[in-house]
Amino acid sequence: MQTVNPLLQLDDLIDYAAIRPEHAEPAVRHWMAQAEKALEAAESPQTPAEWSALEPLGEAFGDLGRAWGAVGHLQSVADSPQLRDAFNRLLPDVTALYLRASQSQPLYQKYKAIEAGAGFAALSPVQQRIVKREIRDFVLSGAELPEEKRAAVTRIQQELSALSQKFSENLLDATNAFEFVTEDPKDLAGIPEETLSLYRESARAAGRGGWRVTLQFPSYLPAMQYCENRAVREKLYRAFATRAAEFDGGRFDNTPLIRRILELRAEEASLLGFPTYAHLSLATKMAHDPEEVIRFLLDLAQQSRPAALRDAAEIDAFAREKLGIERVEAWDRAFAAEKLREARYSYSDAEARRYFTENAVFRGLFKTVETLFGIEIRPAAASVWHPDVKYFQVFRQGTPIAAFYADLYARAGKRSGAWMDGERTRAYRRGKLQTPVAYLVTNFAKPAPGRPATLTHDEVTTLFHEFGHTLHHLLTAQTEAEVSGINGVEWDAVECPSQFLENFAWDRTVMKSITAHAETGEAIPDALFSKMLAAKNFQSGAASVRQVEFALFDMRLHAGFDAQSDDPMALLDAVRREVAVVLPPAWNRFPQSFSHIFAGGYAAGYYSYKWAEVLSADAFEAFEEEGILNPETGRRFLKEILERGSSRDAMENFVAFRGRKPSIEALLRQTGILAK
Ligand SMILES: [Zn+2]
Structure with a gap:
């Protein structure tokens, strides 16, 4: 019996239960062919440069996006070897088609002609905005450049993606190259039983006896938090903090890659007409220029500093009095913090x-x-x-x-x-x-x-x-x-609604409404809630300045830094002297493992974590002021932010909701850095 391919039926809900792995490839290829046909039609000189003439293109890519999205989704939640094979066979072709559309010169010319044409004024403001944004994106991928410079941009992007890949590989290899294996239980005293069994399993898998600690996060982190043996902590920290650096013969050294990546990024920015890579990165973000971001970060650092100093002093005093550690070193801090947290704010997760x-x-x-x-x-x-x-x-x-x-x-x-x-x-x-x-x-x-x-x-x-x-x-x-x-929402604003709603899970009223004890049905008691809140805000000043340190380093590295003559390590030292309250050892090589900015999408964008937190905390504070479940405030948030998508700049959305620009104080209050 011939069954219908559910991925070809996109008029209503997809019949997910009926999808089999063999449906994926023919369906996606069908929608690819439709999209390709629509692209060719849009590019054709016979197609007039009008908004309505390009609508079929958007619809065809919409269908492809939905079918391809469904296949990707199934691969994430219900993987099977057959589905993965289909996905991997399709991936390069789908990627190539999207790339071809985003680099199409005829399509770019068509959008420019729409903008210049008589019909443009008759388009809605949102449609005009979309046309302008399409043009911007073409320009950012080099569409305005002469052929040979455009080729240079493509070459740079290819080299950059290879370098990012290599950066990750080096970091992974360096991480995997280290192990600490011991048969002496004294080495691992203090570590919880469930972590120890992980270490035992790891040793067994490596064909060894005893316990094996690695630099993978789930292995490394509990050791640093719980291991009472200071020498073992130092050994682990040293290995972790010097990964992918010049030590040990520099087998996996990322230092030269960092330099080359920064050089190429600066070159790309300059080809596209931007003073620095940071300016290029911010061209599509909510923040306007590097100066605005740097001002924001320094403000945050300054306001968090007293709390960060208090946090550090608290650890130092506790370590001296209760743990017999006279001078807290980098490998003691997580350990002492965990002990202090247990002593002061612990509650049972299970309870x-x-x-x-x-x-x-x-x-x-x-x-x-x-x-x-x-x-x-x-x-x-x-x-x-x-x-x-x-x-x-x-x-x-x-x-x-x-x-x-x-x-x-x-x-x-x-x-x-x-x-x-x-x-x-x-x-x-x-x-x-x-x-x-x-x-x-x-x-x-x-x-x-x-x-x-x-x-x-x-x-x-x-x-x-x-x-x-x-x-x-x-x-x-x-x-x-x-x-x-969420389509087209600025990268540094897209986490605003999510972190905003997260704040409600920390509000006393909402907390009562989402709790009902499994046996008694009772809502959470106030004492437990207060303890949880205090634990959440524990050492938040220290955490805040640390995030600022990374973000400021990232921004300065991409704004006016000369990769040929300047030294990234020296820049990081300068940033630390400026904002950090605790200095790591001189041999710490953080940049060599900073994959967010060298192998992820966060170059000149690491600040966006804090930026979005500020937006969401400030938006949430409107509810604290006007009533946590105030429907009028809710409707305003709905109308000015949620409903708008990217039809308006994120900053305009925010100002329309809050009546003013965002301010960092709300976040400082919510994390306990400033008093409420
Ligand atoms: Zn998120």
Whole structure:
């Protein structure tokens, strides 16, 4: 019997339960062919340079994006060797097609002609914005340059991506090259049993006896926090802090790569007409120029400094009095901090999680956002990829406006972590308004049959975070895909709604509404809540200046730094002298493992972590001022931020909501650095 390929049916919800791995390739190839045809039509001289003439292109790429997104999603949550093979066969071709569209000269000329044409004034402001942004993106990939310079930009980008790859490989190899194996239990005194069993397993897997500690984070971190043997901590720290550097013969040395990466980035920026790479990076972000970011970071450093000094002094005093450590070295700090935390703020995670029963958490979360944003969330039936997956519809005044799938539990074949992805975007599709759909994915432990599912508070905040992204995608009021939901939102602003909603999971009123003890049904007691809050803010001053140190180093490295003559290590030392309250040993080689900026997407963008935290804390403070569940404040946040997508600059959204530009004080208050 010939069955229909579910991935070819995109008019309504996708029939996920019916998808088999062999459906992926033919369906995606079909939508690729459609997109290619639409691209050729758009490029053709016969096609007029008009907005409406390019609409089929957007729709065709929208269909491809949705089918390809569904395949990628299934690969993340229900992997199988056949599906992975199909995905990997498709990946290079899909990537090539998107690249071809983003570099098409005829398409670029068409957008320019639309902007210059008589019809441009008749377009809506949002459509005009989209045209301008398309042009900007073409320009940023070198479309305005003469052929030979454009080729140079492409060459630079290729070399940069190879260098980033090499940087990661070096770091990985350097991380893997180290092991500490011991058969003497005294070496590992103080380390919790569950970590020790991890070490034993690691030794066994390596064909050794005893315990094996590596520099992988889940292995390294607990050793630094709990190991009572100071010499062992020093040995581990030294290995960790000098990874991928010139020591040990420099087998995996990233130093020359750093220099070359910075050189190439500066060259790319200059070819594209920017004074520095930082200016190029910020061209698509909410922050305007490096000076604005540097001012922001220095302000944050200065305001966090007294708290950071207090935090450091507190550790020093505790280490001296209780641990007999006269001078706290870099390898003592995490250990002493953990001991101090236990002494002062400890509560049992196991005890706390009995209050966060899954039903209570979801009921409270839904109630919160229903009150704030005037919506109603109801479970509904839909075809899903796994029996545990739930489906919900979102209503406003009885009308369905959006929907989402919630895939909550960890299982084999599912990638770890938590995330939100758009399944389809709110937009007109062939004249009909398509409502948005999202995937909400977490990896909570599935409860044993007959027992209530409970979450740790960490998991609760993760859920709130991802639900903030989900609402940003679902509650959009936009009808052009390019600006709808989270599409096109500035990189340093896109975490605002997620971190914003996370703050609610730390509010006393909301905390009461999301807790119901697994046995007694009681809401969380005040004493436990206060302890959790204090533990959250423990050492927050120290953490704040450390993040500023990394972000300031990143920004200065990409703004006016001369990669040929200046030394990155000397720059980092200068930044540390400027903002740090605790200095690491001189042989610490942090830049060589700073993969966020050398092998991730965070170059001249590391500040965005703090930037988005400031936006979300300040937005949340409006609710603290006007009433935590005040529907009017909620509607204003909905109207000025969530509904806008990228149809307006993120800064304008923020100012429209808050009545002024963001200020850093709210974050400092929320993290306990300033008094409330
Ligand atoms: Zn996020």
